[in-house]
Amino acid sequence: AQSVTQPDIHITVSEGASLELRCNYSYGATPYLFWYVQSPGQGLQLLLKYFSGDTLVQGIKGFEAEFKRSQSSFNLRKPSVHWSDAAEYFCAVGETDSNYQLIWGAGTKLIIKP
Amino acid sequence: DGGITQSPKYLFRKEGQNVTLSCEQNLNHDAMYWYRQDPGQGLRLIYYSQIVNDFQKGDIAEGYSVSREKKESFPLTVTSAQKNPTAFYLCASSIRGPNTEAFFGQGTRLTVV
Numbered sequence: 001a002q003s004v005t006q007p008d009i010h011i012t013v014s015e016g017a018s019l020e021l022r023c024n025y026s027y028g029a030t031p032y033l034f035w036y037v038q039s040p041g042q043g044l045q046l047l048l049k050y051f052s053g054d055t056l057v058q059g060i061k062g063f064e065a066e067f068k069r070s071q072s073s074f075n076l077r078k079p080s081v082h083w084s085d086a087a088e089y090f091c092a093v094g095e096t097d098s099n100y101q102l103i104w105g106a107g108t109k110l111i112i113k114p
Numbered sequence: 115d116g117g118i119t120q121s122p123k124y125l126f127r128k129e130g131q132n133v134t135l136s137c138e139q140n141l142n143h144d145a146m147y148w149y150r151q152d153p154g155q156g157l158r159l160i161y162y163s164q165i166v167n168d169f170q171k172g173d174i175a176e177g178y179s180v181s182r183e184k185k186e187s188f189p190l191t192v193t194s195a196q197k198n199p200t201a202f203y204l205c206a207s208s209i210r211g212p213n214t215e216a217f218f219g220q221g222t223r224l225t226v227v
Contacts, residue, residue: 041223
């Protein structure tokens with residue numbers, strides 16, 4: 001069965017430091033990949049998505065992600081985090097032959113140290 | 115502005131009572147979804163609907179029911195059969211198809227008292 005793994009439940013970084021959140025998926029074909037962000041008690045907002053083409057995609061709020069087929073990964077990066085980036089981040093995979101479902105990772109909670 | 119509206123934001127229910135969560139969208143999306151979110155478990159799909167008058171069970175449909183009488187509306191009823199209903203519930207919608215982004219409401223936090 002297809003799955004999405006976010007190996008880090010929590011990550012703590014200092015304000016101004018760089019960030020990388022990991023996402024690995026298990027899927028045979030080329031997947032459709034998404035990163036969402038959720039502030040406490042709120043819904044999810046799309047940060048970026050990859051469907052095809054350039055494997056480095058840019059998103060909102062200064063985030064980017066790189067699709068690496070050989071590693072089945074779609075890691076999220078930001079060169080310098082701000083305190084407002086503290087939130088939970090979810091990776092999701094859409095299947096080309098799906099019944100219209102996204103498969104979700106368990107999420108990574110980002111904590112920013114002042 | 116287009117978007118998805120969930121109401122209420124907070125809901126308290128006594129054990130044994132059914133309760134209905136509202137979800138309305140004005141994005142003209144065909145597909146709508148209900149997710150349940152518990153700490154550390156990500157999003158779990160309860161029900162989804164690809165078109166009016168049709169819906170399908172997700173991974174955790176037991177104890178829940180839905181209807182899709184209008185394109186804009188996809189209410190979720192949490193029945194007394196749901197053994198552990200306290201959770202954060204998220205509604206989402208998308209253009210019909212597996213590879214399109216989902217747009218989310220702000221969620222409803224249900225607490226059983």
